[in-house]
Structures are given as C-alpha cells and as structure tokens.
Amino acid sequence: MIVSAGYYMALAAALFVIGALGMLLRRNVLVMFMCIELMLNAVNLTLISAGRALNDLNGQVAVFFILVVAAAEVVVGLAIIVAIFRRRSTASIDELSELRG
Amino acid sequence: MTDFLWLIIALPLAGAVLLHFLGRFVGEPLSGWLASLASTSAFVFALVAAWPFIQGGEHSTTVLLWEWMPAIGANLELLWDPLAALMVLVVTGVGSLIHFFAIGYMHGDDRFDRFFTSLNLFMASMLTLVLAGNYAMLFLGWELVGLSSYLLIGFWFTRPSAAAAAKKAFVVNRIGDFGFMIALMLVFASFGTLSYAGIFERADEVLGVGMATAIGLLMLVGAAGKSAQVPLYVWLPDAMEGPTPVSALIHAATMVTAGVYLIARSSAIFEIAPIASTTVATVGAITALWAATIALAQRDIKKVLAYSTISQLGYMFLAVGAGAYVAGVFHLMTHAFFKALLFLGAGSVIHAMSDEQDMHKMGGLLKKMPTTAITMGVGTLAIAGIPPLAGFWSKDEILGSVFARGGWFSALWIVGLVTALITAFYMARQWVLVFLGEPRWSQDTSPHEAPRVMTIPLIILAGLSVVGGLLNTPFALRLERFLEPSFEYVTLQNPPEGLAMFAVLAGLSVMASLVGGGFGYVSYNRPKQRWLDFEDGFEPLWGTWEQAYRVDDLYGAAIVAPGKKAAEVAAFGVDLAIIDGAVNGVGSAVRRLGELARSLQTGYVRNYGVLFLGGALVIVIWLVVGR
Numbered sequence: 001m002i003v004s005a006g007y008y009m010a011l012a013a014a015l016f017v018i019g020a021l022g023m024l025l026r027r028n029v030l031v032m033f034m035c036i037e038l039m040l041n042a043v044n045l046t047l048i049s050a051g052r053a054l055n056d057l058n059g060q061v062a063v064f065f066i067l068v069v070a071a072a073e074v075v076v077g078l079a080i081i082v083a084i085f086r087r088r089s090t091a092s093i094d095e096l097s098e099l100r101g
Numbered sequence: 102m103t104d105f106l107w108l109i110i111a112l113p114l115a116g117a118v119l120l121h122f123l124g125r126f127v128g129e130p131l132s133g134w135l136a137s138l139a140s141t142s143a144f145v146f147a148l149v150a151a152w153p154f155i156q157g158g159e160h161s162t163t164v165l166l167w168e169w170m171p172a173i174g175a176n177l178e179l180l181w182d183p184l185a186a187l188m189v190l191v192v193t194g195v196g197s198l199i200h201f202f203a204i205g206y207m208h209g210d211d212r213f214d215r216f217f218t219s220l221n222l223f224m225a226s227m228l229t230l231v232l233a234g235n236y237a238m239l240f241l242g243w244e245l246v247g248l249s250s251y252l253l254i255g256f257w258f259t260r261p262s263a264a265a266a267a268k269k270a271f272v273v274n275r276i277g278d279f280g281f282m283i284a285l286m287l288v289f290a291s292f293g294t295l296s297y298a299g300i301f302e303r304a305d306e307v308l309g310v311g312m313a314t315a316i317g318l319l320m321l322v323g324a325a326g327k328s329a330q331v332p333l334y335v336w337l338p339d340a341m342e343g344p345t346p347v348s349a350l351i352h353a354a355t356m357v358t359a360g361v362y363l364i365a366r367s368s369a370i371f372e373i374a375p376i377a378s379t380t381v382a383t384v385g386a387i388t389a390l391w392a393a394t395i396a397l398a399q400r401d402i403k404k405v406l407a408y409s410t411i412s413q414l415g416y417m418f419l420a421v422g423a424g425a426y427v428a429g430v431f432h433l434m435t436h437a438f439f440k441a442l443l444f445l446g447a448g449s450v451i452h453a454m455s456d457e458q459d460m461h462k463m464g465g466l467l468k469k470m471p472t473t474a475i476t477m478g479v480g481t482l483a484i485a486g487i488p489p490l491a492g493f494w495s496k497d498e499i500l501g502s503v504f505a506r507g508g509w510f511s512a513l514w515i516v517g518l519v520t521a522l523i524t525a526f527y528m529a530r531q532w533v534l535v536f537l538g539e540p541r542w543s544q545d546t547s548p549h550e551a552p553r554v555m556t557i558p559l560i561i562l563a564g565l566s567v568v569g570g571l572l573n574t575p576f577a578l579r580l581e582r583f584l585e586p587s588f589e590y591v592t593l594q595n596p597p598e599g600l601a602m603f604a605v606l607a608g609l610s611v612m613a614s615l616v617g618g619g620f621g622y623v624s625y626n627r628p629k630q631r632w633l634d635f636e637d638g639f640e641p642l643w644g645t646w647e648q649a650y651r652v653d654d655l656y657g658a659a660i661v662a663p664g665k666k667a668a669e670v671a672a673f674g675v676d677l678a679i680i681d682g683a684v685n686g687v688g689s690a691v692r693r694l695g696e697l698a699r700s701l702q703t704g705y706v707r708n709y710g711v712l713f714l715g716g717a718l719v720i721v722i723w724l725v726v727g728r
Contacts, residue, residue, distance in 0.1 A: 024707045025707075096704075097703065097704030099702065101700070101704075
C-alpha cells in the first residue's frame, strides 16, 4: 500500500509539536535536548517526504547537512550539559537563569 | 661682519639648553659662570659686529637664516642696523653685568642653576626681539620674553605671592598682546607681508591716515602692556616678587623697554599717524606723573624703584610719541645703566639686611656698606637729572624736544618737568632713608658689604651712569648721527636750536631736580619721628599714594571680580547644567530604555523558546498567507 506524503507530513507535524511542547514545558535539560532532536528530525522527515513526493533530490541533500550539523551540535550540547551537571549536580533548566537581565 | 650675527642669539640659547639639562651636575657656582660667559661672549660678538656702525658709513643689512613662511614675509631673518645694534649692546652689556652680580646674589639658592637657565633664556628671547627682521619674529621674541619673565618672577614659586605676581604679569601682558596681534594682522592686511623691508619703505604710499592710526593705537596697547604704561602697568610693581637681579635685568633695564623699541622701530608708521603719536606721548606723560607720585610714598625699597621705572618708561613714551625717537632710545640706554645700578644696589642692601625690604627698618648703612652707598648715590643723582650725569642729558633732550613741539605738547612738557622734580624728591628720600640717619634695624642683623662679584658690576654701572650721557650732548650729537640710518623715514624731533634756549631749558630742569632733591634730602635727613610727621602732614594724599591710588582694588572690583563671576556662571551654570545636563540626559535616557528592555531577559530558556517559536510562526504565516 502506498502511503501518501500527507501522512508523513502529519506525522512530522505531530512529532514537531511534541518536541516543541516538550522543549517548552519540561525542566530537565537532557529531556529538552532530546526534544530539540525530535524537532530536528521532524523537519528532516518533512524534507525527505517532500523530496520524495516532488521527486527532487535536494530534500535528501538538505537532510544530510542537517544530520551532520545536528551531530556536531549534540557533541557540544552534551558536553555543556555534562559540565553543568558536574558543577551544579542538577539538570533543572530553571536553576540556570544567571543571565537574567 | 654679519656672518656670525646668529651667534648673538645662539650663545645664550645654547647656555640655556645646556644648563637646563646639565645644570644639576654643573652646580654652583660654575653654572652661573657659564651663563655669564654665554652672555658676555654675545656682547663681544655684538661689539665686533657693531664696530662698522660706530666707525660710521656702514649700511644696514638683513641676514636671512632660514625661510620659515616666505609667503607672508615671516622668515628667521636678522636686521642689523644701528638701532638693533644699540639695543643688543645694552641688553648684552647690562645683562652680562647682572649675570655676574647674580652669581653672588643667588649664592646658596637651591635652584641656582635653574635661575641661570631662565636668565640665559631671557637673554636669547630679548635678543630675538631686537634683532628680528620682521614683525613675526619680533612677536616670537615678544612672547618669549613674556615667558621668561613669568618664569623668573615666579622663581620662588613656593611663595604664594610670587606665584600670583607671575600669573598677574602674564595675564596683563596678554591683554597688551591682544592689541599687538590685531595690529600685526592689520599690517599684514595692508602690506601683504610682515617683513620690515617691505613695510617701512612703502608705508606712506600704502597706509591711509585712518589705517595708520588704527595700527599705531593697537601697537600702543601692546607696548603699554609690555612697557608697563597706564593703564596696564599694574603687573610691574608685583613683579618685584622675583629675585632682585631679575628686577634689575628684566623689569628695569631691558624687557620693559621692548614697547619703546617697538614704537621706535615702527616709527615710519607712527610718522603717518599724528593722533596715534600724540596718544603715545600723552599716555607716557600721564604714566610718568602717575607712577612718580606713587613712588613718593612707598616704603619697600624695591617698590620705589619699580614705580620709578614705570615713570621713566613714561618719559621714553613721551619722547617717542613726540617724534624724538633718538631722545627716547637715548633715555632707554641711560636708564638701563642707572636703573640696573639702582636695582643691583637695592639687591645688595636687601642681601646685607637679610632680606629686609622696608626702608623704615634701614638707615645708617653708609658706614656699613660704602661701595653700595656711593654707587647707589651716583645712580640717584643720575636718575634725578643732575648734570653732567647720564640722566640729565637724556631727560633734558626729551623735555627739550617735547617743548619744541609746542601746542598740546607744552602741557606734556610741564607734566614732564613736574615729574622730574618728584623723581628727584623720592630718589633723595630713598637714599637718605637707606644710607643716612640712625640705624633702625634690629640688633641681630649685621649688615656687611657685598662680595666683589657683586660690587664690581655696581662700580662699572656707576661709571656708565656718569659718562653714558656724554654719548649725546647738544654739543656733540654722536648717538643721533649713529642712529640716524634707522630713522630714515621720519623727521626727528630735536630740542630747540641755540645755546640760549638750551641753557634756559636745561636750567629749568636742573632747578627742578635740585629743588626736588634738596627738599627730599632736608625732609628726611632728620630723626624718624620728624619725617613721619612730615608724611602725615600730606594725609590723606600720602596714604592714597602709598596704596598706589588703590588701582589694584579698582581693577579687582571692576574686572577681576566680574570675570570670576562670569567664570563661575560658565562653570556651574552653563557647563554643569546645560552641557553636562545634555550629556547626562542622553545617558539616562539610554539607561531607562535599557531598564525596559531588560525585563525581556528572564534567564529562563523556555521564555526564549516561546519567543523563538512565536517568531518562527509569524514568519511561516507571513510566508503562507501574506503573499
């Protein structure tokens, strides 16, 4: 059976909304980080499916770029989280509000 | 003979530079001898260079050293003519003697070497002024002598009065310089050059009477500042805060004559402007009488001489204003001799009295310091105008020339004659108070004659004060023939012709001197209480004179106080409220804007996230719907 692009788009939108809400509502840094990844991959999914539907390779090319950048971002982001955790023994994002104006 | 003219300026300048950097290592007294050597060798060079003029028949020359601003005629060029030569000889000659005197006088001062640095700097500046071949360079020297004067008046700057006096001299001179600068701008606007060569030859073609009068009057403002004429004379009495050799060199013999020199040098311009010349003469006559009356009642030995200097400078202005340029310059020269002598004598007395300057606390010093007493006596007779001493010939020539002009000048002549009488009186008063009568000093001071390095300059100056006048007597006008090439564009005013006229005029002025001097001698050569009563008899006039007509108070109330008030308004009203207010207003506006914006920065990531998401949504909606 052929699943039409619309379903993929809907799944991607659902994933993105879950990611966005998790990002906004959760406190744990690690969970928020995973939510960001979720949003990134939701976008990836839209690109892939749109590329497939329109028969255009540019969608896949863009996804590869996003994956590489996301990998790099994970490295940096996780390193920061580990460093914060070592220093503070907490992973709650609300504790980390020193830059309040 | 003029190849080495630049050395005349360069030698004292080199002395000043050398002593400035190495003076501390050279120390006392060698730095004094080095400075004296620089000054003396400048004198020797000047004498060699001036020899052709003295022989007669040599032409004036201009030596171009360096093209500075040739387009406006402002180069470093030296004009070597008889007038410059005479000025250079007086400055370096009298200056050298004072250098030697100062070696003795400044003995033991902590900043001995620095004193001679400034003294040599002054010599270089003054020589720049008189040797300049254009107004720009003259102005350079003019300002430099102001600077050296400031440095030397304030030499003992730890005394507040000395620092204040130096500041006052500088500020008052600036007022004069203001006029002088405008005069120079007018000269440049009229001639397109500042070079003497381009100005004096063409003066009568280029200048109208109005322009010449304007230039002349503005130059008079400058000259009145530098030469301490009414109403800008107030700095000179205060300048006595400087060491006495400075008073002798700068504030009596040389620098203060710069104004007279300026007017004599610019004679071609004043020739076209009779109103300006008459004003010069009138200012001079008023100054002469004004300062002489103040000098009458002073108690400070140096203040008497200071006011006397102002008075004598008034004579010189009277002379150059009347067109008797040679007489003015002649008096400038003789005055340099006897006033330097009197100041150095006063310095010797002050030195001996352990820095006491009040004449009421002197007396009877003739026996203690005979050399000083006799040389100062010679100076007193010379300035009083007793023949055949120097002052008689020069003062008589001035009075004679002024008399010969007639008209308004007759009134000025009477003023001059009265001043001569007063001069003789206060000089006699000073000499008697210091050297005769019973000793009035306290027991623990022991006056003593000065060392030889101080007395020898006194003796030389006394000699010059005796014979200096013979340079230009009605019977042999040597100086007039010598100076004539410098005044080729003007007709010189002379005393009336004929021996009978001379005898009458000279007789009148000698009588004035004798009456004034004799009266002074008789009045003060008695016990202290008697002459105190004598002075009290002139109240309230005497008190007014003693307080110098309260001119300082008047200026303080009329000019200084409003000036301070204006500065206060400018500082606390305008600057603090308006200018600082504007700057601070911008600052606090930015700050308040920041206060508003900072509430956006909560530090919570989710707030940023919401904004981010909202922004992204807005863009998406705009992309989808808006287009």
